[in-house]
Amino acid sequence: MAPILSIKNVRKAYDDGFEALKGVSLDIEEGEILALLGPNGAGKTTLISTVCGITMPTAGTVTVAGHDIVRQYRAARSLIGLVPQEIALEPFEKVINTVRFSRGLFGKGRKDSAVEDILRRLSLWDKRNNQIRELSGGMKRRVLIAKALAHDPRVLFLDEPTAGVDVELRKDMWDIVGQLRADGVTTILTTHYIEEAEAIADRIAVINDGEILLVEDKDKLMTRMGQKQLIVQLTDPLSKVPAALADYALVLGKDGQSLVYTYDTKSERTGITRLLQDVAKAGLHLRDVETQQSSLEDIFVSLVHKGEDAA
Amino acid sequence: MNWSAVRAIYVFEMARFFRTIAQSLISPVLSTSLYFVVFGAAIGSRIQEVEGVSYGAFIVPGLVMLTVMTQGISNASFGIYFPKFIGTIYELLSAPVNFLEIVMGYVGAAATKAMFIGVVILITSFFFVDITIQHPLAMVAFLVLTCVSFALFGFIIGIWAGSFEQLQLVPLLIVTPLVFLGGSFYSISMLPPVWQTISMFNPVVYLISGFRWSFFGLADVPILTSLLAIAGFTGLCLGAIWWIFKSGWRIRQ
Ligand SMILES: Nc1ncnc2c1ncn2[C@@H]1O[C@H](COP(=O)(O)OP(=O)(O)OP(=O)(O)O)[C@@H](O)[C@H]1O
Ligand SMILES: [Mg+2]
Numbered sequence: 193m194a195p196i197l198s199i200k201n202v203r204k205a206y207d208d209g210f211e212a213l214k215g216v217s218l219d220i221e222e223g224e225i226l227a228l229l230g231p232n233g234a235g236k237t238t239l240i241s242t243v244c245g246i247t248m249p250t251a252g253t254v255t256v257a258g259h260d261i262v263r264q265y266r267a268a269r270s271l272i273g274l275v276p277q278e279i280a281l282e283p284f285e286k287v288i289n290t291v292r293f294s295r296g297l298f299g300k301g302r303k304d305s306a307v308e309d310i311l312r313r314l315s316l317w318d319k320r321n322n323q324i325r326e327l328s329g330g331m332k333r334r335v336l337i338a339k340a341l342a343h344d345p346r347v348l349f350l351d352e353p354t355a356g357v358d359v360e361l362r363k364d365m366w367d368i369v370g371q372l373r374a375d376g377v378t379t380i381l382t383t384h385y386i387e388e389a390e391a392i393a394d395r396i397a398v399i400n401d402g403e404i405l406l407v408e409d410k411d412k413l414m415t416r417m418g419q420k421q422l423i424v425q426l427t428d429p430l431s432k433v434p435a436a437l438a439d440y441a442l443v444l445g446k447d448g449q450s451l452v453y454t455y456d457t458k459s460e461r462t463g464i465t466r467l468l469q470d471v472a473k474a475g476l477h478l479r480d481v482e483t484q485q486s487s488l489e490d491i492f493v494s495l496v497h498k499g500e501d502a503a
Numbered sequence: 504m505n506w507s508a509v510r511a512i513y514v515f516e517m518a519r520f521f522r523t524i525a526q527s528l529i530s531p532v533l534s535t536s537l538y539f540v541v542f543g544a545a546i547g548s549r550i551q552e553v554e555g556v557s558y559g560a561f562i563v564p565g566l567v568m569l570t571v572m573t574q575g576i577s578n579a580s581f582g583i584y585f586p587k588f589i590g591t592i593y594e595l596l597s598a599p600v601n602f603l604e605i606v607m608g609y610v611g612a613a614a615t616k617a618m619f620i621g622v623v624i625l626i627t628s629f630f631f632v633d634i635t636i637q638h639p640l641a642m643v644a645f646l647v648l649t650c651v652s653f654a655l656f657g658f659i660i661g662i663w664a665g666s667f668e669q670l671q672l673v674p675l676l677i678v679t680p681l682v683f684l685g686g687s688f689y690s691i692s693m694l695p696p697v698w699q700t701i702s703m704f705n706p707v708v709y710l711i712s713g714f715r716w717s718f719f720g721l722a723d724v725p726i727l728t729s730l731l732a733i734a735g736f737t738g739l740c741l742g743a744i745w746w747i748f749k750s751g752w753r754i755r756q
Contacts, residue, residue: 206756244597247756266505266599274597280590282515284522289515296511297598339594 194258195219196378197243197347202252204238212238214402215252220380222346225373227389228382229492230399236382237277239399240349244274256347270298273345275336277352277382283325287316290324291338298343307342314338314368330361337368348372350381354388366392386492390414398495405495413491422453422464424471425480436474440467457485508600512608516582520616527616528623531570535624538566539631542688553690556719559632564715565687566628571621571646572653572682572707576674579613579657584664587754596755602748606658606741613654614647621646634718642717648733649710655740662753681707691723706732
């Protein structure tokens with residue numbers, strides 16, 4: 193199946209000459225949830241703004257369901273909903289009117305039942321006649337989502353939807369995204385919270401300095417993360433791994449003071465018991481034993497730092 | 504055409520107007536009444552008649568024009584500047600709309616508001632002086648065209664402005680002088696010859712002259728010239744806005 197969103201070699205240089213996107217390519221399948229991770233200033237918002245028509249790409253092409261975002265902007269944009277990073281709402285307007293406005297702006301006729309449905313889904317129905325300025329920050333964020341959904345988009349961009357949002361509302365957001373997926377909506381969300389990406393995404397992309405560093409199925413990443421390391425600290429340093437322990441693919445730690453054993457937490461036998469017995473048999477004295485798990489966070493940090501070192 | 508978007512913008516903008524209808528009307532009505540008191544009563548008692556029309560009645564078309572022009576500019580410039588200022592412009596830029604639809608929505612609403620206030624001023628003036636309108640159709644046409652063209656001009660200012668100060672600057676420095684010197688309160692023929700020539704470079708003169716003609720049948724410049732002037736101004740503004748959206752100037756990075 194053709195991807196619903198296809199980004200090809202997109203570059204974006206701002207007026208001051210700064211290149212915020214340095215040739216980004218990314219295909220997104222219909223119905224998936226993609227989490228875009230990256231540090232501040234990585235280019236996440238720039239990428240979203242470019243796809244949505246808020247900034248113009250300097251080079252490259254983007255298509256949404258086959259429609260080019262520049263040449264066929266009407267068809268492309270009517271399929272997209274955008275929840276921006278910053279809360280921007282008309283303070284004196286009523287909640288329901290701003291949602292109606294969005295629906296109309298995106299070319300859909302007035303349909304009160306659709307608007308009601310969205311407001312109810314976002315728990316805003318009781319506040320429909322309140323002015324925006326009378327809402328709490330979390331509610332305002334939900335109004336933004338309601339506006340983005342008002343025209344039944346097929347692709348939804350959420351730029352840091354859970355920044356500054358309490359735990360409960362964050363769970364709510366995740367539920368909303370989950371429901372949308374059930375309806376077949378494709379979601380691209382940016383976040384700084386790795387747990388968030390873990391919790392809801394199907395795929396994870398990491399961007400830094402205007403370049404995509406990694407795009408991978410979350411499950412594959414999780415398997416990678418399922419690997420755990422057992423570090424055996426020794427009283428007496430070794431110069432090499434003893435021959436008796438050759439079967440364990442051990443790595444000698446810093447200064448020969450430790451042995452590092454990598455195993456899969458999900459396999460039936462981790463081999464730890466046997467290893468420890470063999471270590472004792474080899475006549476080594478243990479000072480301490482610890483385990484480490486590589487998290488998505490580690491992968492993320494190491495990716496980003498590798499990029500920085502190379503630069 | 505995305506008519507639904509045009510309507511959405513128009514309705515949204517008009518809602519802003521009706522939320523503050525009292526403020527929107529009180530200040531123009533009050534200032535017009537003051538003009539009547541100052542110019543009509545105080546000065547009018549000395550001038551009495553201009554080309555056969557009582558001075559109080561003579562200034563009515565100019566006052567309506569003055570209001571309509573300043574209102575058209577301020578409504579339209581604020582209407583598009585505010586979304587830029589609070590950031591809601593993102594939605595407009597990401598929507599499946601072209602420049603014409605955006606302009607029709609915003610400028611249409613701003614022109615309607617200006618028109619509304621202009622009519623209220625006209626009605627207010629009926630309380631102060633006797634006036635008959637000789638060419639009602641032409642009067643409406645001039646009113647509509649002026650509202651639209653100045654709203655277009657205001658729209659450009661709103662896009663250009665980077666701050667609230669700049670938003671006030673152009674109306675204050677350029678428009679108000681042109682309007683005051685455009686013959687709102689006098690006939691150009693009352694000026695010394697040099698100033699008559701200079702006045703011919705002021706586009707507002709043509710508008711006020713044409714509008715006044717529709718009331719009293721007297722004009723400083725031929726009526727066709729007035730029409731051409733306003734049509735030209737409208738075309739110029741439209742062209743500028745078309746270019747702005749095409750190039751993304753000040754709105755799209
Ligand atoms: N209008 C602009 N003009 C010039 N440079 C800009 C502009 N907008 C963004 N940038 C620059 O582009 C880079 C990417 O910014 P962007 O907002 O896309 O980052 P981000 O990944 O969304 O970061 P964050 O996590 O902080 O939201 C930054 O270096 C930023 O300074
Ligand atoms: Mg951002």
